[in-house]
Amino acid sequence: MPLTLLDKIWDRHVVVAPAEPGLPTVLGIDLHLVHEVTSPQAFAELERRGLRVRRPDLTLATMDHSTPTDPTIDRAALRVLDAAGAAQLDRLEENCARHGVPLYSLGDERQGIVHVIGPELGVTQPGMTIVCGDSHTSTHGAFGALAFGIGTSEVAHVLATQSLLQHRPKSFEVRIEGRRQSGVTAKDFILAVIAEIGIDGGTGHVFEYRGQAIRDLDMEGRMTVCNMSIEGGARAGLVAPDETTFDWLRGRPFAPKGAAWDAALEDWRALPTDAGAAFDRSIALDASRIEPMITWGTNPGLAISIRGRVPAPAEFSDGARATVEKALAYMALEPGENLLGRKIDVVFVGSCTNSRLGDLQAAAGVMRGRRVAPGVRMLVVPGSRRVKRQAEEQGLDRVFREAGAEWREAGCSMCLAMNNDRLEPGQYSVSTTNRNFEGRQGPGGRTFLASPLTAAASAVAGRIADVREML
Amino acid sequence: MRRVEGKVAPLPIDDVDTDQIIPASYLKVTDKSGLAEGLFANWRGAGDATFVLDRPERRDAIILLAGHNFGCGSSREHAPWALLGAGFRAVLSTRFADIFRSNALKNGLLAIEIDTSPHAELMARAQAEPDLRLTVDLERRLVELPDGGSVPFQIDPFARTCLLQGVDQLGYLLEQLPHIDAWEATHAARLDTRVG
Numbered sequence: 001m002p003l004t005l006l007d008k009i010w011d012r013h014v015v016v017a018p019a020e021p022g023l024p025t026v027l028g029i030d031l032h033l034v035h036e037v038t039s040p041q042a043f044a045e046l047e048r049r050g051l052r053v054r055r056p057d058l059t060l061a062t063m064d065h066s067t068p069t070d071p072t073i074d075r076a077a078l079r080v081l082d083a084a085g086a087a088q089l090d091r092l093e094e095n096c097a098r099h100g101v102p103l104y105s106l107g108d109e110r111q112g113i114v115h116v117i118g119p120e121l122g123v124t125q126p127g128m129t130i131v132c133g134d135s136h137t138s139t140h141g142a143f144g145a146l147a148f149g150i151g152t153s154e155v156a157h158v159l160a161t162q163s164l165l166q167h168r169p170k171s172f173e174v175r176i177e178g179r180r181q182s183g184v185t186a187k188d189f190i191l192a193v194i195a196e197i198g199i200d201g202g203t204g205h206v207f208e209y210r211g212q213a214i215r216d217l218d219m220e221g222r223m224t225v226c227n228m229s230i231e232g233g234a235r236a237g238l239v240a241p242d243e244t245t246f247d248w249l250r251g252r253p254f255a256p257k258g259a260a261w262d263a264a265l266e267d268w269r270a271l272p273t274d275a276g277a278a279f280d281r282s283i284a285l286d287a288s289r290i291e292p293m294i295t296w297g298t299n300p301g302l303a304i305s306i307r308g309r310v311p312a313p314a315e316f317s318d319g320a321r322a323t324v325e326k327a328l329a330y331m332a333l334e335p336g337e338n339l340l341g342r343k344i345d346v347v348f349v350g351s352c353t354n355s356r357l358g359d360l361q362a363a364a365g366v367m368r369g370r371r372v373a374p375g376v377r378m379l380v381v382p383g384s385r386r387v388k389r390q391a392e393e394q395g396l397d398r399v400f401r402e403a404g405a406e407w408r409e410a411g412c413s414m415c416l417a418m419n420n421d422r423l424e425p426g427q428y429s430v431s432t433t434n435r436n437f438e439g440r441q442g443p444g445g446r447t448f449l450a451s452p453l454t455a456a457a458s459a460v461a462g463r464i465a466d467v468r469e470m471l
Numbered sequence: 472m473r474r475v476e477g478k479v480a481p482l483p484i485d486d487v488d489t490d491q492i493i494p495a496s497y498l499k500v501t502d503k504s505g506l507a508e509g510l511f512a513n514w515r516g517a518g519d520a521t522f523v524l525d526r527p528e529r530r531d532a533i534i535l536l537a538g539h540n541f542g543c544g545s546s547r548e549h550a551p552w553a554l555l556g557a558g559f560r561a562v563l564s565t566r567f568a569d570i571f572r573s574n575a576l577k578n579g580l581l582a583i584e585i586d587t588s589p590h591a592e593l594m595a596r597a598q599a600e601p602d603l604r605l606t607v608d609l610e611r612r613l614v615e616l617p618d619g620g621s622v623p624f625q626i627d628p629f630a631r632t633c634l635l636q637g638v639d640q641l642g643y644l645l646e647q648l649p650h651i652d653a654w655e656a657t658h659a660a661r662l663d664t665r666v667g
């Protein structure tokens with residue numbers, strides 16, 4: 001029987017198959033990524049039961065969510081400014097030391113947003129099962145790994161047993177064929193997909209992104225797409241591994257070497273979905289018809305093309321109308337208005353969706369020789385220390401600084417406003433992040449999600465802008 | 472745990488995400504206590520008591536009657552911890568986001584899915600009758616109304632068995648360790664995160 005990529009990965013990781021329908025599978029986990037916010041209660045649970053971390057060699061920790069990205073705030077200053085955040089970092093260090101879990105602390109050259117460092121270090125590999133107490137673990141699916149977010153109880157399960165109780169998800173083919181237009185990015189693809197299926201469209205499913213337009217994306221673009229699978233309700237998204245994947249992985253610090261690399265390649269080449277395999281659901285989009293996208297509402301499904309109009313509640317079904325009215329009120333927008341040309345206060349380039357080198361290069365390409373508009377604050381936050389260093393080697397930091405933007409240390413920063421990087425009430429931002437929920441970037445803050453190109457163009461214009469006019 | 476019986480707080484809003492249930496600024500903790508303070512923190516306390524949890528007649532509600540796709544977004548288990556901390560024992564919706572449902576059930580917060588039309592009827596009644604009491608019967612998989620009516624519900628059968636029999640899921644997994652050993656012996660890991 002022809003199998004999907006999902007089937008193949010799942011079947012390899014079945015430790016105990018369900019004895020009867022409705023029971024979960026015991027699923028083996030190849031890699032467990034850990035960060036400071038969702039792990040302390042899990043380590044405490046291990047302590048309570050007198051358990052050890054079963055496989056520290058398959059576990060990797062970093063700090064990203066509560067870390068300061070303001071370069072003037074060091075660890076000592078953090079203890080004063082944000083004792084609770086500093087305590088989380090201390091606790092992670094203690095827990096990792098006690099259990100022999102490798103940890104990239106603040107200051108380590110390998111530190112960064114967990115979903116940026118996994119791939120860049122080569123720990124994320126095709127065919128793996130990867131979990132983390134973070135919903136954007138779906139990012140790692142870009143490599144053809146089954147990667148999904150878990151809660152803290154499950155973090156404890158994996159720490160203690162390197163396995164999880166899981167129901168087999170359904171498969172959902174998201175096919176994007178055709179060629180993408182200039183000024184259109186992977187971010188626009190995924191915003192278009194979510195606008196099409198809705199934010200609960202993928203519940204209970206795993207997406208597999210297929211088609212020529214997906215094949216044409218580089219690894220960073222594929223990560224951007226897979227990253228926002230959770231915004232479409234799916235815990236995971238997959239792209240079949242191919243030469244683009246292998247080229248990216250070859251030579252990374254944790255990638256297999258020598259004969260092990262050859263063996264791995266042979267194995268990985270067998271992973272893609274077989275011809276004729278059936279999916280539980282499918283949708284198809286034409287890349288050539290996707291335009292730069294921007295959200296107008298308070299969930300990632302409420303998006304339009306950059307030249308589109310904000311819709312009216314009457315255009316939605318009965319159930320969705322109240323949500324749409326609430327979103328319009330929160331965003332202080334009128335039905336029928338154009339977003340293009342609307343004044344903004346902040347531009348944020350960063351997050352596990354769009355903080356990789358290619359994202360920064362794209363934004364810098366627009367900013368070069370231009371300036372951030374007066375009255376607009378722009379933050380550029382690289383996803384990892386390594387991205388930061390590479391960007392600096394290419395002089396991107398200078399481009400941003402000379403344009404009047406802030407250049408920060410690696411971390412989540414204004415993506416979730418756990419520290420002082422946040423919007424003021426009522427402010428509008430164009431952000432390259434993944435969530436425009438009420439208050440996500442600070443209480444009362446209003447977020448328009450868009451690509452790094454659109455964000456940079458908007459920073460220059462001081463208004464929501466169509467980057468195609470600046471290319 | 473077999474039955475939850477008590478007053479209802481209706482929250483007729485779809486797509487309530489976990490950033491609303493508990494904003495990120497309340498996640499700077501290393502234990503599970505005190506999170507109730509952050510529950511719907513950006514919606515509560517607006518001064519006009521329009522938000523359901525601010526209304527005096529809803530203060531002692533233990534069943535949250537939520538809209539469609541409740542708990543979408545972030546995987547933070549702080550969301551069910553905050554609900555439990557505030558006294559809630561069950562959440563009723565037409566559909567939960569996958570991670571929220573899993574997190575809730577692992578903590579004994581009953582995430583109960585009912586069909587759209589009985590959900591709409593329950594919502595209308597709960598809004599009109601602040602004193603309405605519902606019973607969630609986990610054994611019979613029914614939401615019971617005071618007048619004798621009832622609504623069937625869906626719940627993950629494994630989670631239900633665990634809750635009814637007091638089985639702890641981590642304990643269950645630990646019993647599988649011999650199988651995990653055997654599987655690991657055939658599924659060689661290609662990675663060692665400690666060297667790289």
Ligand code: SF4
Binds near residue numbers: 065134350352353415
């Ligand atoms: S960058 Fe944002 S979405 Fe990504 S892991 Fe950090 S907080 Fe979560």
